[in-house]
Amino acid sequence: MSKLYFRHGAMNSGKSTALLQAAHNYEERDQLVLLAKPAVDTKGNSTIVSRLGVSREIDFLVTPKQNLRTLFAEHRAKSLEEKGKDIACLLIDESQFLTADQVDQALQIAVLDGVPVLAYGIRTDFLTHGFPGSIRLLEIAHSLEELKTICRCGRKAMFNGRKVDGQFIFDGEQVAIDGVDVTYESLCPVCYFAELGIK
Numbered sequence: 001m002s003k004l005y006f007r008h009g010a011m012n013s014g015k016s017t018a019l020l021q022a023a024h025n026y027e028e029r030d031q032l033v034l035l036a037k038p039a040v041d042t043k044g045n046s047t048i049v050s051r052l053g054v055s056r057e058i059d060f061l062v063t064p065k066q067n068l069r070t071l072f073a074e075h076r077a078k079s080l081e082e083k084g085k086d087i088a089c090l091l092i093d094e095s096q097f098l099t100a101d102q103v104d105q106a107l108q109i110a111v112l113d114g115v116p117v118l119a120y121g122i123r124t125d126f127l128t129h130g131f132p133g134s135i136r137l138l139e140i141a142h143s144l145e146e147l148k149t150i151c152r153c154g155r156k157a158m159f160n161g162r163k164v165d166g167q168f169i170f171d172g173e174q175v176a177i178d179g180v181d182v183t184y185e186s187l188c189p190v191c192y193f194a195e196l197g198i199k
Contacts, residue, residue, distance in 0.1 A: 002116040004107045006095070006137040008123050009147035010157040010186040015120040017050040018147060019091050022118055031088035034059045034075050036068075038097035038133075040175060048093045062098065068105040069113070076115075087115055095119035097175070098133035107140055125174045126162035126184070128192075149186050157186035161195055168195040 009015055019035075026033045035048060039061040049055045060071055076087045090109060092098070098106070098119075106117045119141070123134045130138075138144065151157040161168050162176065163183045176182050187195065 002110045002114050003142035004110040004137075004140065005116065005118045005143045005145065006134075006141035007118065007120045007145045007147055008134065008137075010149055011122060011160045011184045012051065012186050013147040013149035013157070014051075015122075015147055016048050016093055017052055017054065019093050019118065019120045020048060020050055020054050020056055022089070023056070023091055026088050032079055032083065032085050033089045033091055034072065034079075034087050035091050035093070036060050036062055036071070037093040038095075038102075039063045040094075040097040058093070062092075062102065064099055064102075066102075068098070068102040069108050072109050072113070072115075076113075090115055090117045092117065092119045093121075095121035095137060096123070096131035096134040097121070098136075100132050100136040103133055103136035103140065110142070122160060124159065126160050126172075127170065127174075128159055129174065131174070151186060151188035151191050153188060153191055155188035155190065157188055159187045159189065159192040161185045161187045161192060170196060 023033050023035060035058040037058055046058050046061060047055050048058055059075055062068055072090055079087055109115055110117045119137055121134055124130050149157045164181050
């Protein structure tokens with residue numbers, strides 16, 4: 001039976017790099033993969049971009065109202081028709097932005113359609129609240145793997161601090177993709193609480 005994998009970590013833990021490496025590993029063995037990401041993530045638009053400078057076009061975007069399993073089936077059929085080969089794996093970047101229903105559909109792709117699904121994303125937002133997609137992945141994924149990174153102090157980073165104009169903020173909407181004024185920093189709990197003013 002194929003499985004649903006959730007590989008998670010704080011920002012800058014190398015999730016996109018790991019996804020692109022997994023895609024390369026499959027293709028190096030002459031197997032086909034599909035790459036997808038939620039349309040909510042406007043960073044890079046239809047491209048997965050690694051901090052190491054590696055990037056790759058995705059095969060499809062997923063809007064919140066779309067059925068992930070239906071989209072996958074359409075692209076799988078197209079691959080069989082055009083290349084005469086089946087899909088060996090579905091890789092999803094920024095999976096925290098999937099809806100809970102779409103995570104259920106990812107599990108159906110793995111279990112019922114027999115194709116492994118590797119979902120990469122962060123668990124929590126800048127207020128340490130879980131994203132709906134991540135919460136559901138933590139509940140139902142066959143395999144959970146943490147990709148680690150470090151805080152500026154050298155400890156393990158767990159949280160994602162949001163900065164506006166270089167200052168940490170602790171209010172606002174859950175989703176605010178990187179822009180001119182918004183950036184993020186991976187923090188350990190000690191540094192996160194220090195920025196929050198809790199000692």
